[in-house]
Each structure stands twice: as C-alpha cells, then as structure tokens.
Amino acid sequence: MSYLHGVHVEIEQNENQIFMEMKAIGTLTHEDYEKITPLLETALEGTTDPVVNVFFDGTEFEGWDLHAAWDDLKLGLRHGRKFNKIAFYGNERWQSIMSKVGSWFISGEVRYFEDSIEAINWLREADKSAS
Structure with a gap:
C-alpha cells in the first residue's frame, strides 16, 4: 500500500x-472532493446543456475512503446527466469492474482502457460527434 496521495x-x-482531466494517486478522501466538486460546478455554472467528457488516470489510484465514496456517489447523482x-x-x-458500476450513475458512457492513447482517441470521437 502506498502512502503517496493526491489528486490533480x-x-x-x-x-x-x-x-476534465484527473489523475488520482493513492486513496481519494473527502478533502479531495472538497477541491474537485467546486471546480466542476464552476465550469458547469451558466452553461446551457453542458457536455462533459472526462479522462481519469487511475494508474496510481487505490480507491476511496468511505466519506469520499459517498461524495463520489452524490456528485454522480447531482451531475450524472451532464x-x-x-x-x-x-x-x-x-478498476475495470468499478468503471462498469460507475456507468449506473451517469447518463453517458464509461469505458475502461489500459492504453491512454486509445482512451484519448475515444474521447475525441465524442468531440467530433458533438460539434
């Protein structure tokens, strides 16, 4: 188990x-969501019909503490349709299994990738179809 922790x-x-691009190192905490949530909400503020695409680098991610898991669920329920x-x-x-479970809480697609280039290319396809 790693003692390194952080979120970018x-x-x-x-x-x-x-x-939105995120990289999590170690275990996410409630304090991390106190940083992440306002950033997302500021971006969504005043935006009509927002289309949010996310690249999540979980290669050093170890999970959530209990409070952070609750924060993640609340964030998905509040903004999942966006x-x-x-x-x-x-x-x-x-992580692959978790990404499938995560798709239950948003209206869009969640896919797991073991290649970052494939992941970025898939997200760019979304940009082309949305323009």
Missing part, C-alpha cells in the same frame, strides 16, 4: 463542451 484536476471549457463520456485509464481488474 484540469478543466478546459469551450462553450458547452467541458473536458457527463457524456468518461474514459478510465487504469491497470487493475477491479
């Missing part, structure tokens, strides 16, 4: 198109 988030917005595609880039079988 970048959000790009072009009108109603929002691209997510178009989530590409989960990982390297563990449990």
Whole structure:
C-alpha cells in the first residue's frame, strides 16, 4: 500500500463542451472532493446543456475512503446527466469492474482502457460527434 496521495484536476471549457482531466494517486478522501466538486460546478455554472467528457488516470489510484465514496456517489447523482463520456485509464481488474458500476450513475458512457492513447482517441470521437 502506498502512502503517496493526491489528486490533480484540469478543466478546459469551450462553450458547452467541458473536458476534465484527473489523475488520482493513492486513496481519494473527502478533502479531495472538497477541491474537485467546486471546480466542476464552476465550469458547469451558466452553461446551457453542458457536455462533459472526462479522462481519469487511475494508474496510481487505490480507491476511496468511505466519506469520499459517498461524495463520489452524490456528485454522480447531482451531475450524472451532464457527463457524456468518461474514459478510465487504469491497470487493475477491479478498476475495470468499478468503471462498469460507475456507468449506473451517469447518463453517458464509461469505458475502461489500459492504453491512454486509445482512451484519448475515444474521447475525441465524442468531440467530433458533438460539434
């Protein structure tokens, strides 16, 4: 088990198109969601019919603590209809299963990838179809 921990988030917005890139290291905490949630909500603010695509790098991700798991569920229930595609880039079988479960809470697609280039290409296809 790693003691390294952190989350990096970048959000790009072009009108109603929002691209979010996240990298999680170690176990996500409630404090991480206190940073992530306002960033997403600021990007969504005042956007009509937002289309959110996410690239999640989970190659160093180990899961959530209990409070963070609850935060993740609440975020999905509150904004799940705004997510178009989530590409989960990982390297563990449990991450593949988790990405399938995550798709229950959003209206868009969630796919698991073991190749980051394939994941980015899949997200770019979404951008072409949305323009």
